[in-house]
Amino acid sequence: MSHGSEGGILDEVPPPYPEPAAVPVRECGERLVDLRDVPALRTATPGSVLLRLGVVDRLVTAQTMLPEGLRLLVLGAYRPSPGLRCTGHETGAAADLTLCRADGVELWPGATDPVAAEQRHTLSEALSVVGLSxxxxxxxxWSHGDCSWAYLRGAGHARYGPVRR
Ligand SMILES: [Zn+2]
Structure with a gap:
C-alpha cells in the first residue's frame, strides 16, 4: 500500500447503523473470482484478490464508464470476518476501490481539494450506475448484493452471505 499516513483506513469500523444485520440473506451461491484471472481490473496487491462473479462483472463495466486514462484500482476485497464483525468483505461482495491512471499511478481522492472531490464524484458515478452502493x-x-447494499437500496434481502474458506 502506498497511502502513507492514510494507511489503515481499510480496517473499517462496523456500520454505525444496526439495520443491515437484520436484512435476510438468500445466498445465491455465486462463486468467488480471483482478480488475477481478470486482466481488465488492477489490484494493489500481488496475491489472491477474491470477489463474487457478479461484482467483478459490474466493476469491469464501471471501468468502461470512467474518463479516458483512468482505471479502477482494487485495494481490498474478500477477507474472512474476524469474529462477529461484519464489514461486507466476508461476503466477497464488497470492494475497496480507488482510481489510478492508465500508467498505474494511483490517485487518492480522499483529500479535501476540488480535484480529489471531482475524482470521488467520478468514481461514485461509475460505480452507482452499475448497481453498487x-x-x-x-x-x-462499495458493495453489491450484501446486507449493507440491500439495506441502502431497500432490496428486501441480500444475495450474498458470508463465505468461509
Ligand atoms: Zn471496505
Missing part, C-alpha cells in the same frame, strides 16, 4: 462513512468501500 457506497458505505457512507468510507468513500472507497
Amino acid at each position: 457506497n458505505y457512507p462513512a468510507a468513500w472507497w468501500h
Whole structure:
C-alpha cells in the first residue's frame, strides 16, 4: 500500500447503523473470482484478490464508464470476518476501490481539494450506475448484493452471505 499516513483506513469500523444485520440473506451461491484471472481490473496487491462473479462483472463495466486514462484500482476485497464483525468483505461482495491512471499511478481522492472531490464524484458515478452502493462513512468501500447494499437500496434481502474458506 502506498497511502502513507492514510494507511489503515481499510480496517473499517462496523456500520454505525444496526439495520443491515437484520436484512435476510438468500445466498445465491455465486462463486468467488480471483482478480488475477481478470486482466481488465488492477489490484494493489500481488496475491489472491477474491470477489463474487457478479461484482467483478459490474466493476469491469464501471471501468468502461470512467474518463479516458483512468482505471479502477482494487485495494481490498474478500477477507474472512474476524469474529462477529461484519464489514461486507466476508461476503466477497464488497470492494475497496480507488482510481489510478492508465500508467498505474494511483490517485487518492480522499483529500479535501476540488480535484480529489471531482475524482470521488467520478468514481461514485461509475460505480452507482452499475448497481453498487457506497458505505457512507468510507468513500472507497462499495458493495453489491450484501446486507449493507440491500439495506441502502431497500432490496428486501441480500444475495450474498458470508463465505468461509
Ligand atoms: Zn471496505
